Amino acid sequence: MKAFTRLDARAVPLQIANIDTDQIIPKQFLKTVEREGLSKGLFYDFRFDPEGKEKPDFILNRSEYKGAGVLVAGDNFGCGSSREHAPWALLDFGISCVISTSFADIFYNNCFQNGLLPVVLKPDEVTALMDEAKGGNHMVSIDLETQTVTSPSGKTFTFEIDAQRKTKMLKGLDAIGETLTAATDIDVYEAKRALDQPWLERA
């Protein structure tokens, strides 16, 4: 997994609540067997009309937001389906940090598996950031080590993050490798369960 330490990038404001993973990456893009190349489907119905032509007024298509690395979104971002294609598509598009007042549980977990940083700020802070990002200067800084977001005008907001997740994100650690260091514990647990609940063992 790619490490996340610090990001200086343009922020794009998307002032919609309850953006679900069907909107982030619609169904027709889920038939891939790859992780790469999903940026073409990101926010597809927002970015493109039914004929596949770019909608120039959608914020991600506007020239001043081209190359944005941070998405500032409404409440409950990433609700709905468990599709990890949602963080994959965001990352493939170049967005490696999403800021919102809250995230849906599975999406939030999926972000940490991929080096995409989900940042939770207070409602007034998200509003302030959203308003600034709508102006002429969209450059924000996210520093995971100090847990701070710096707005285009220089306002600094701090955010909370689980210490364990922070460490993994900073180092880009592989969860499977880490769990396998406890392989003996898993062996012991399985052996005990086989005795206690033998009906769960299939021949």
Next chain:
Amino acid sequence: MPPMSGKTLYDKIWDAHLVAEQDGEAILYIDLHLIHEVTTPQAFAGLRADKRPVRRPDRTLAVADHNIPTAGQAKGVGAVADEEARLQLQTLERNVKDYGIEFFPMGDVRNGIVHVVGPEQGRTQPGMTIVCGDSHTSTHGAFGALAHGIGTSEVEHVLATQTLRAKKAKNMRVTLNGTPAPGVGAKDFALAVIGEIGTAGGTGYVIEYAGEAVRALSMEGRMTLCNLTIEGGARAGLVAPDQTTFDYLRGRASAPKAGAWDMALSYWKTLVTDEDAVFDREVVLNAAEIAPLVTWGTSPEDVVAVTGVAPSPDQFTTADKKAAIARALDYMGLVPGQAMTDAKIDVVFIGSCTNSRIEDLRSAAAIVEGRKVAGHVRALVVPGSGLVKAQAEEEGLDEIFIAAGFDWREPGCSMCLGMNPDRLAPGERCASTSNRNFEGRQGRGGRTHLMSPAMAAAAAVAGHIVDVRDFMQGPSEA
């Protein structure tokens, strides 16, 4: 020091599966891992790249459900017209073969929607931990199993280690008291709960459902209730196992047999929340006050009684909320104050992991019997599995649906998410028994109204949203 309070059912299952803790994160043992074609290819590719085996293929079960066509399944995967879908299905076939995982392929009578198949086979059992790369895995909580959706990286983690790294959620109890009115059931309960707590109201929680109205539900009803738990944001839903659960499981293909059954049963009976357990949040609803519900908007929390009207942005205070309501009304093609029963329906979909089990089909067929689908309506029934389909055909339900003008299809996820050829055209309005009314979910520009199977069946006949109670004979019929 005050005495320790008791444990909730969630606490008990969690504790029983705790393998180890690493830096404050739990390593939780997974008893059953369900997999399907859409969220696993990248996980198997990861295993191959790192030369890791599947730790417990015997605790893994694979089905093909999300993108399979619902007609012509006997022709096999090679005949699937959509090239990408075919490749994904073939990739699953190769992966289960390479790693020795049990698989019910498309066309096998045991195949179907993963959340219908697990319980039907008796693979889903009380007290288990169950995960699947699908958010509606919460369905299995109906059996008193801790079950939730995971992403593809976590699928790979479970394949490699048979464990999941997790943080414990908080406990919420939703109590449904009272006896529901005729025509009101599990789907209405679930929508009422989401309407009450909101689509993010359950975030960070596991919900245990309790109360006499929940106890009175069949396993099918409990599965519908737990299925929709994720739409309220909660990780999982739980119903403590009881005689209804045990009766459902006894004799199923993978349920314990003979002496093992008695042993399992005595354990399952311990799976209840202690009387002195404390929940972080309690929600109490009176089932007797719940009317048949429909969604009017583009979030499952946009719930209204079928006798109600579409809301107006003016009813809300914040600018964001006003804008969200206006946006949803615009997408749905509704005007503020419009009666829900005025909404003309183009398509009726009876199916999905929420409502495609035999009881769902029976309740829809009871409404449809002797009636005709309105001339302008395209209606389809997609049974949840080959076995549900076979059972329905044995009961003659297929003939009732076909005589009324429904399409009788083969099993799969179908129009719930429209990955296969079953989807809505732009602007089409659908009465759907599925679980998500998101923008574009059933097809770009499609408009989804969620409701119960009986309500969807009634809408098919009426040609517009309608109160199912108008179709029911006599006041005492349920």
